[in-house]
Amino acid sequence: MEITGGDNNSCDQQPNEEMIDETTKRLKRLGAEPAVIGEVTRVVSVGPLEKILNLGRANSFWPLGFGLACCAIEGLMTSNTARFDLSRFGYEVMRASPRQADLMLVCGTVTKKAAPFVVRLYEQMPDPKYVIAMGSCAISGGPFVDSYNVVPGVDQLIPVDVYLPGCPPRPDATIHAFMKLKEKILNLEVVKK
Amino acid sequence: MGTGLNPSYFIGLSAALFAIGMYGALSKKNIISVLISIELMLCAVNINLVAFNKFLTPDAFLGQIFAIFIITVAAAEVGLGLALIIAISRRRETNNLDDLDWLRW
C-alpha cells in the first residue's frame, strides 16, 4: 500500500500568494466573492456626535446568532450562560436576522460551501458592522487549513476587526474579544499602535 | 345647539363618499374591490344616519341604533361575500367580475 495525496510535509502553511489566488478563484466559482465594501457615506457627520453614537455602539453589540462549528458552543452559547454572562455588557441580544445585528461573530470553520452565505449575511447587515473572527478556524482555517473545502481565514472574504485565537477560545476569552472591539470602536488610535 | 355645522355638511360628505363608493362598485373589475366599494357606500349611509340622529332625534337614538344594525349587517355581508369570492376563485381561476358570466359552476 502506498499513501497518495495529502502530502503535508511542507512546513509552510501560511497561504501564500498562489494559494490565495487559487482560493479566490474557487470561491468565485462557488459564487462567494469577497464582500464588497461599499463606500460609507453620512448625511450629517459631526465629530462630537459621532463620539456619542460610538459610545452607544460600543456598549451594545447585538451579535448575529449564527454558529458555524465547535466555537459556536463556547462563543455564542456558553458565553451567554449563567457563569460568563455576556449580558453584563449588554451584548447578549442575539438577533436571528442580520438586519438587526451589529456584529458578526464568525465562530467556526468557514467552508467553501458556507462562504457564499457568510458573505451574503455580512453584506446584508446594516452599517456600521463589525466582525470578530473567533477561533483558529475563522482566523486562518486552523486545524483544517490544508483541507480542500476550507477557506483559509474568513478575512479572505470579509474584513475582520478582531482576531481571537484559540481552539476553541474560552468564553472568557470571547468576552475579552468583545472588550477589545469596544476599545477599538471608542478609540481608533489604540488599534493603530 | 350652534349653527356652525348643519346636516347639509354631513349629507354632502356622505353623498360624496357614496358617489365614490358607487363609482368603485361599478367600475372595478376585481370582485373584492367591488365589495370594498360597497363598504364605502354603507359607511356613507352610516354617516347620514348618525347625522340625522344628532340633528333631528338626539334623544331617541334611532340613527345610532340603525347605524349599529347596519354595521352588523355589513360585517355579515362582507364575511359572506368574501367567502363566496373564495369559493368561486377556488373553482374558477379568476376573480375578475367580467369573467363571472356563467350561471352554473
Next chain:
Amino acid sequence: MFGKGLLKGLKITIGRFFGKKSTVQYPEERLPLPDRFYGKPDFHYDKCIACNLCVNACPNKVIKLGTETVEKKKVVTGYHFDQQYCLFCGLCEEACPTDAIKFTKDFELTTYDRDTIGIEFVKQGQIDKKIKEVKQAAAEKAAAAEKAAAEKAAAETKSQTEEADKAETTNKEGGA
C-alpha cells in the same frame, strides 16, 4: 391536574430569582484555571535542545524550529509558534523532553491584526548570546579537550617513553 406543572415551573424560577447567582464577573473576577490549561504558549529558550520532537508531534505544523549548527552543535535560531493554526491540543508539550515549550494560563490572546498572532519566541539577542555561549563553550571544550587530549597524550607518552622523550615534552609544554 392541568396546570400543576405550570405552577411548579413558576416556583422554580421564582426560587432562582431570589437565589444565588452563579456569574463570575470576568474582567475583575477570574475563574481559577487548572494547571493543565492550554493557553498562550511559552518557550524557554535555554531549555530547548532543538530536538525537533515538538515539530514532529504537532498535527498541524504550527511550530517552526530554526536551527543552526554552530560548532557541530544545534542552536535554536528561531522558534516560530503560529498560534492561528494551533489546535491547543498539547501534543507538543507532551513530546518535549525538556519542558521547553509550555502552555501558560493566559487566554486573552485577542489581537487586532492577524500578523501578530504568530509568536516568534526567539530573540536575536538570545541567539547571539547562545551562539556566543556555544562558541565559548565549544572553545572551552575544545580547549579542555585539547588540554585533556594533550594531557592524555602526555600521560601516554609519559608512561610509554618516560625517559626517552623527556626533552620533547618540555618543548610542547612551553608552546602551550
Next chain:
Amino acid sequence: MENVYELIAFILLGGMVLGSALLVVTLKNLVHSVLSLIVTFIAVAGIFLLLNADFLAAVQVLVYAGGVCIMVVFAVMLVQRTDMEESNPVNWRFGFATLLGGGIFILIGLFAARSQWMLTGTEVPKDTVGTFAPILLTEFVIPFEVAAILLTVALTGALLLVKEVKANGDGS
C-alpha cells in the same frame, strides 16, 4: 368660537375621508386599497365623534378598521394568484360609473343644500351608551335577536363556503 373649531375638524376629517376613499378606488394595488380603506374608516370614526356618537366611533374602529379590513386582506391573500401590482383594475363601465357617481353626488348635494332643517336644538346625551342600550333592548328587541341570527347564519354560511375541499382538492 367652538363652531369654528368644529368646522375645521370637519373639513380635516372630511378631507381625510374623501381623499382616502378616492385612493381606495384608484390605487392599483388591492392591498394598498385596503390599507387606505382603513384610513377612511378611522376618519369616518372621527366624523362620528363630531356627531357625538362616541360609542359608534369606537365600534367603527374596532369592527371595521380592526376586523373587517383584516378579513378583506386575508381574503385578498387567499384569492390573489398573480402579482399584487395591477390587482385592482377598472373595467369598461368606467365612464358610466363616473357619470352615475357624479350624478348622485350632485343630486343629493343639491337637495341637501336646499333643505330647510328643522333642528330640534336638543343635545345628544353625554352618556350615549347608557341611554341607547335600554332602547336597543326594548323597542328594537326583534331586530336585535335577528342580528344574532344573521350573524350566526353568516358565520355558518361562510364557513360552509370556504370549507377546504377534502381529498382530491388539496394534493400536489
Next chain:
Amino acid sequence: MSEWVGVALFIVAGLAFGIVGIGVSFLVHPRSKNRYKLETYECGIPAEGSAWGRFRTQYFTFALIFVIFDVEVIYLFPWAVSFVQLGLAGLIKMFIFIFILVLGLWYAWKEGALEWK
C-alpha cells in the same frame, strides 16, 4: 368635543414621534451600498420562490369568526352598562342573543374550522 381634540393631538404626536425618530436616524446613520444588502433575507441564501404564495383559508376563517364575535361584543357592552336598568328581561334577551351566537361557534367547532392546519 375638546377632549377629542386631545386624542387627536396624541395621535398626531405619536405619528410625529415616529417621524422624528426615523428622520433623525436617517440624518445620522451611515450608509453604503453593496451587492446583497437590498436583497430579501432568506437565511443567508438567495431567495427562492415568491413570498406571494397563497394561503390557506384558515387565516380567513379565524378573521371571520373574529368579526362575528366582535360585532356581538358591540351589543354586549351597552347591555352590560345598563344591566340594572334592564333587569331580568334584558338578561334573558341577551342570553338568547348569546346562545344563538354560541350555536354558531359550536358549528364552527364541529366543522373543524377552529383547527389550525
Next chain:
Amino acid sequence: MKTQEMLINVGPQHPSTHGVFRVVLTLDGETVVKANSVPGYLHRGIEKILESRTYPQVLPYTDRLDYLAGLLMNWGYVNAMEELMDTEVPERAEHIRVIMGELQRIASHLVATAAYSGDVGGLTGFIYCFRDREDIMDMIEMVSGARLTPSYMRIGGVAADLPDGFLEKCQKFIDYLPTAIEEYNGLITGNEIFQHRTKKVAPITAERAINMSLSGPILRASGVNYDLRKARPYSIYDRFEFDVPLGSNGDCFDRFYLRVLEMTESARIIRQALDKLPDGPINAKVPKIIKPAVGEAYAEIESSKGIMGVYVVSDGSTKPYRIHFRRPSFINLGHFDELIQGWKIADVIAILGSFDIVLGEVDC
C-alpha cells in the same frame, strides 16, 4: 382549494438548526409536504486530512467531530487503534476512560436538553442546563486542559492521571446531579405546554427505527433495547450495573426524556467507577512511534448520539491509509426528511431538536 405551495428555507443561518444545517421545506399552508435537507455546510474533509497525519496526531481531530462529546469521539478512535494494535489497556486507564466518558455523555445530554428547551422557547431551561454543564466542563478542563476539545485519551491509555481534587469534585457533582435533574423535570419536562408540544409528535416505530439504522437515544426512545454498553460491552462496561432506559412511543417527548433518564444512569456508572478506581499505570506499553502492522480494524462505541464507529486501515506506515467514521447523527439524520412530512413548521424545529444532531459530526 389548491393552495400554492411555498418554499421555505430553514437554515443555513437559522437560530435553531444547531449550526449550519439547511432544510428546504415545501409548505402547504403551514404543513410540510416535502422536505429536503441540505447538509454539508460544515464539511471540513476531516477524513482526508487525517490521511496525512500520524496516528497520534489523528486524535485532536476526532474532538472536532462531535464537539459536544469530544472525549467519546477520542474513545472511539483509540478503541479502534487498540484493536488494530492489540493493545491491552491498564485497569486504571479503563476506569478513568469510563468516568470521563460518562461525564462527557452527561455533558452532551445536557446540551441536548438545553438546546431542546431553547428550541421550544424555554430559554431559562437552556441556561440552567448549561450552568450545570459548567461543572463537567471544569472537570474536563482539569484533566485535559481544554473544555471542549480535550484530546485526552491516548492510544493505550490516557494522557495524564487524574489531578488532585478531581475525585472529590466528581463525587460532589454526582451527588448534586439528581437535584439538577429534578429541576429540569420541574421546569421543562413537567411543563404542560412543553408536553403538549412534544408528545405524539413525529413518532418513530421500532421497526422503522431499526430499518433506518438509527442508533442511540433515538432508537431506544422507540423501545428498542440496544445499547452497545449492554449489548456488546466494550471497555469494562460489563462490570457495571446500570439500566438502559427505554421509551415507548418514540415521539419527540420520549426522545427528549430518554436523555434525561440516561444522565441518571451515567451518574450511576460514574459512581461505581469511582468506587472501584484501582491504582496502577495509566498507559499501556506502546512504542514511541506508532507503526501498526498492515491491516484494518473497526470498533464501535456508544456515543451520546448513537453508535460511533471508527474504521482504520493501516498500510504499515506511521500514517493511516484511511480512516472512516460512522457518525451517529449523520445516519440518524437520514430519517429526518421522511419524518417531518405532514408536520407543521413549528414541529420541524421540535423534531430536529429531538434528533440532537451536531453538525461537526454530520458533515464531518
Next chain:
Amino acid sequence: MENIFVNAAGGIRNLLESAGLPSLVVDISIMTTIFVAILVFVLLNVLWLVYMERKVSAYIQCRIGPNRVGPMGIFQTIADTVKLISKEIIIPKNTNKKLFLLAPVMIFMPPMAVFAVTPFGKGMVALDLNIGVYYFVALASLSTVVIWMAGWTSNNKYSLLGSMRVVAQMVSYEVPLLLSIVGVVLLTGTMNLTGIITAQQSVWMIFLQPVAFLIYLIAAVAETNRTPFDLVEGESEIITGPFTEYSGMGFAFFFLAEYANVLLVSMLASILFLGGWLAPFGLTFIPSWIWLLLKVYLVIFLLMWFRWTYPRTRIDQMMAFCWKVLVPLAIVNIFVTGIGKYLYESVRW
C-alpha cells in the same frame, strides 16, 4: 405628594389664564403639557421596561444581567437606543418604500392614543371618556394592522408568514379579552375607567371576577406577543416574524412598541381588576399614582415571570386554546356574572 401633578397642571393653567390667553389656547397648551408629560412617562417606562426585562430574565437564570453601562447598567437601553438610531435603515428592494417606513412610524400611534385616556392616578387623566374601556381596546387593536403592514411590505417569506400568524393570533385573542372585560363592566355598570376604579372601592374586581382576570391575563399575554404566545418573535421558527427585514430605528420602534403595549395591558389590568389607584388596607398616605404604578409593575413582573418560565406554544394549540377554552369560558363567565348580579340586585331590593 398626592396631588403633585394635578396641582402642577392647575398652576400652569392659572399662570396661562392670568396671562390673558384665550381659553382654547390655554386648553391646548395644557393638553400639550400633559401630552409631553405622558410621552416622557411612557418613554421612560418603556426604556426602563426593556432594562427590567433583561434584569429579571438574568436573575431568573442565575445571571446578573446588564451592569456595566451606568450604575447597575441602567443606561443599557439608552445605549441600545443610541446605537439603533445610528444604524442604517435598510429598505430592501421589491418593497413599497413608503409603506415600509410608514409601519414603524405608525406603530406608536395606537398606544399613544390609548395613553390619552388612561388614568395615571386620582384625578390624573388627560381625557375621561365615557366609553373608556371600549375605546382602549378598540384603538389598541389597531396595532394588529400596523404589524400586518410591516410584515406584508417586507416582501419576505418569514415576514409574511409571521405577520399572517400574528394577525390571526392577535385578532383571535381580542375576543376573550373583550368578553372578559364585559364581566367587569357588568358589575360596575360603567365603561368609564375612573368609574370602574371608584366602583372597586369596597372590593377589587379580581375577587369578584377571578376567572375574568385569568382570561384577561392570558389574552393580554397573547395580545402583546409574549411567551408562551410569542409566535411573532418565534425565533426558532420564523426568524423574527414580521420584523425580519427591519433594521435600525425601524426595528427599534417595533421593539419599543412591544413594551409600550405591555405597559398598556398591565395598566388596564390593574385598573380593571386591581382597583387602579385605590390603596389597599387603607394605606392612603402613599399617593394614588404610586399605587397604580406599583400595581402595574406587579402585573408586568407577572408577565415577565411567565415569559422566562414557559416554553412557547404551537400556533394550532394556541388558536384552539383561544377558541375552545377561553371564549367559551368567558361566555360562561358572563352568564354566571349576569345571573349573580341579577340575584344580588333583586335580593337587595
